[in-house]
Amino acid sequence: MAIGLTLFAACGVETAAPPAASPSVPGTTTVLTTLPQPSSAPGAPSSSAPPPPPTTGRPKTGKVVVLDPGHNGGNSGRPGEINKQVPAGRGKTKPCNTTGTSTNSGYSEHAFTWDVAQRVSEALSAKGIRVILTRQNDTGVGPCVNERAAIGNDAEADAVVSIHADGSNSAGAHGFHVAYSAPPLNAQQGEPSAKLATALRDGIRAGGFPTSNYLGANGLAPRADLAGLNLSTRPAALVECGNMRNDAEAAAMSSEEGRQQYAAVIAKAIADYLAA
């Protein structure tokens, strides 16, 4: 399909889902609208941590991190659901979700974000940090961006980190950046979110990944148009790990070793933020 450049989209070439080739089959997939579940999703790396307590009324004894792997594997097949307009903050609406981008050889952003989120979850869980994921597999639809924000809010998360990868066809475009809500709509979107974004920027850069040469400045991007950030009442940031259309970054993202490197630096940055 045609790829358009959208400067202010979370992922440069995110496209809306194509029209369905055939009517969707009812009952095969449902949009996730349930409350946050424990991070031990099917297929997730094993964890020896016991099942976490329910979010409601939890004692404030440990840190909680919500990881939000961008998009979902079933989005492209359910355009009616993911193109539905939902609240995006600042009085605007946006499509429920998008399909995300991919490398030129077809490795998808949703698979990348899912895999990296699993690895970050494993690393944080090993430190005793409770992790909640906004989706439980890479085959479902959604959840919508506003529902993802609600998961972080309802969990009273100490940090909410969305994981994405960009898809710019601009020549030479490469590098990561971290977005945060600006101007802030509440206190948590102010200094806490800016600090979280900065910790992620510092950690990912220290891990050897170059900052973006085409979006943001010095690896940071204050944004007013990202629904998940606008709707968050918790410290929140969105990492665009790199450009999937850049050959070198596509190679890293397509390899387990590369994904582990991304995950390790993201997990360390989150832990550093929580410990600060």
Ligand SMILES: [Zn+2]
């Ligand atoms: Zn994305």
